[in-house]
Amino acid sequence: MKKILLFAVVCLFGLNAHAQFESAKQIYESPKLKDAVKTHKLVAILPFNVKISYKKPPKNFDAASNHEQELKMGKNIQSSMYTYLLRKADNYSVSFQDVEKTNVLLNRAKYSDSIEIHTKDEIAKVLGVDAVIFGTYNQESTKSETGAIVTTVLFGFGGKTGEGGITMQICDGADGEMLWRYTKRMNEDLFSSTDDVIERQMRKISRNFPYSK
Template identity: 55%
Template sequence: MKKYLLIVVLSTFALNLNAQKQIFEAPDLKTKIQEQKTVAIIPFDVIITYKKIPKNFNKEANDAQEEKMSKSIQSSMYTFLLRKKDKYSVQFQDVDKTNILIKKAGLEDKLDETTKDELAKILGVDAVIGGKYEIEQTKSEAGAIATAVLLGGFGGKTGTGTLTLTINDGQSGDLLWRFFKTLDDNISTSTDDVVEHMMRKVSRNFPYGD
């Protein structure tokens, strides 16, 4: 019986490891990367759900928090990459410029309806970094959203989720690289923590490293 339980535990552990991190690289990734000079980071698609809906749940507040985190993750990633810019083979467009160009083009609420090559042309870049952050809140307090808005993230062990990071070619719009990571509730304290945690896992595989 003990041997059977050990096999089950080890099998579950192996499955969890496989589920935690997945990386895709296009066959022509290295060739495309060598041709690129400037890359834009667009706002992330953020989805916040609840295991148990708070009593005073406010959809407008939830939507506002998703939008806030969308640009917060974008900004955190830009800051992280800027700190290590000497290690990368490309330059990253200032996110304020990126967001202004997106706004001028009337695409703030239409990014999911715009192809990456169309977006790259508008932004004047060779590639586009984007992604999706999905989190299920396990914190049941009614003030969870208000706390999150104030902190710019989630204060403590409040939920679990997944984060996907993608790089698309600016000319063709094709997906060149994709990183998927399951996040546990230990790292969801703020968007800076989320990005820092993810990029530490990604660093060895991030294609723009020299």
């Protein structure tokens, strides 16, 4: 009986800790936000800046391959966000530029590998949009997949393999000024994908998303 009670306490503590970690979020809105979004018609989504780190680097860790994975994930997040917004297009007051067109225009202007050194109004001008959505995604792997599977099978929770955070921002295309910023810390479990991450986060911010009707 004592073992069962102890197990229940451990499960409850684990779930509560997960909920608390997932609830840490911040939203900033510029005083100019409401007036600015009224003038926006077309918005572009940029590839996200992704950083993947490890508490304990895996065997045969290769920095170059890790960087390639970061770039790939950055475009995956961009694509996942576009897909989510496209599915719910009727809910928004603006249209979103096709991400393939966005990336072609960035590449043509030789901005693809140097987005961070250009102002957001410069980027918006190249893309021909009224505003840009961009952000960062940081992920630190803290547990091996094998360890996560074992924990999940034994306890029914705790499949977390990492933790990190996502930051999403909107800047005005006219002057590059930041209008809106969303920051969220999160747990990542064994079964998470970029689609899952974006789906989960976009559902949470839907009430605060500036372009929601």
